[in-house]
Amino acid sequence: MQPKVQTFFDPRTSTFSYVVYEQAGGHAAIIDPVLDYDPKSGRTGSRSAQQLADFVRQQQLTLDWILETHAHADHLSAAAWLQGELGGRIAIGKHITLVQQVFKKLYGLDGSFSADGRQFDVLFDEDEVFQIGSMQARALFVPGHTPADVAYLVGDALFAGDTLFPPDVGSARCDFPGGDVGALYDSVQKLYALPDSTRFFACHDYLPAGRSMVQAESSIAAQKAGNIHLNAATRRADFIAMRQARDATLDMPVLILPSLQVNIRAGHLPEPDDNGTRYLKIPLNAVGKELS
Numbered sequence: 619m620q621p622k623v624q625t626f627f628d629p630r631t632s633t634f635s636y637v638v639y640e641q642a643g644g645h646a647a648i649i650d651p652v653l654d655y656d657p658k659s660g661r662t663g664s665r666s667a668q669q670l671a672d673f674v675r676q677q678q679l680t681l682d683w684i685l686e687t688h689a690h691a692d693h694l695s696a697a698a699w700l701q702g703e704l705g706g707r708i709a710i711g712k713h714i715t716l717v718q719q720v721f722k723k724l725y726g727l728d729g730s731f732s733a734d735g736r737q738f739d740v741l742f743d744e745d746e747v748f749q750i751g752s753m754q755a756r757a758l759f760v761p762g763h764t765p766a767d768v769a770y771l772v773g774d775a776l777f778a779g780d781t782l783f784p785p786d787v788g789s790a791r792c793d794f795p796g797g798d799v800g801a802l803y804d805s806v807q808k809l810y811a812l813p814d815s816t817r818f819f820a821c822h823d824y825l826p827a828g829r830s831m832v833q834a835e836s837s838i839a840a841q842k843a844g845n846i847h848l849n850a851a852t853r854r855a856d857f858i859a860m861r862q863a864r865d866a867t868l869d870m871p872v873l874i875l876p877s878l879q880v881n882i883r884a885g886h887l888p889e890p891d892d893n894g895t896r897y898l899k900i901p902l903n904a905v906g907k908e909l910s
Contacts, residue, residue, distance in 0.1 A: 645751025647683035653696035667696035687779025697885035711768035762802020788847035814839035
């Protein structure tokens with residue numbers, strides 16, 4: 619049985635989330651869900667995540683998993699909210715601990731935050747096989763964008779996270795802590811070894827000039843033939859030079875500081891202070907380029 623895939627797009631963060639499932643009435647997983655966040659007011663919301671929850675209920679699906687490909691720097695995760703609504707286990711790759719260690723220090727988190735991954739229900743080993751109902755899935759270790767990225771292969775469907783985007787958009791940046799351009803190149807070669815017919819689902823689309831509709835799905839064949847940054851003919855040294863030069867021009871994502879302190883907690887918001895209000899910490903002069 620090849621999986622069915624329902625795609626959801628959050629235009630505020632240019633993020634795709636997915637429900638991958640057997641059939642109506644069967645088992646399912648949600649991948650990379652978005653929690654709405656307004657940086658101007660500090661308010662969170664569940665509009666985006668509610669669409670996923672509504673679909674799961676409409677299709678009468680049993681949610682086995684809420685899968686994160688990595689600790690996202692461009693949106694807050696709705697994993698904890700969805701688990702409260704639908705159940706399921708929240709999972710990520712085991713190298714999330716490397717990311718937690720870096721950002722525990724950056725945010726000055728106290729001893730109540732453990733950088734050992736315990737906030738997640740399951741930490742997948744490299745290339746670990748697991749089940750979504752009757753469907754076999756595999757967590758592929760694909761570092762580069764961060765040291766902890768995983769992609770999920772479910773039947774013939776690959777959910778690639780932040781490795782590659784649609785072919786006319788290219789590849790993910792590698793300038794976050796622990797990122798490694800050479801590792802990203804090697805990770806993509808691992809994905810390119812999959813059958814050409816493998817369906818390729820990206821985590822983001824940034825709508826390049828000349829295209830008016832977002833594109834979630836391509837294929838391994840399409841990526842190998844036409845990815846503008848990294849196709850089958852791209853040499854490792856050339857990719858490294860291009861990606862490093864491009865990354866040097868990029869601003870920090872708007873939501874990197876709010877999102878990471880939530881996402882290293884598996885989507886759980888910080889505990890409220892004594893006054894009942896929850897707070898996000900913004901470290902000053904600690905990331906990005908100096909202002910000129």
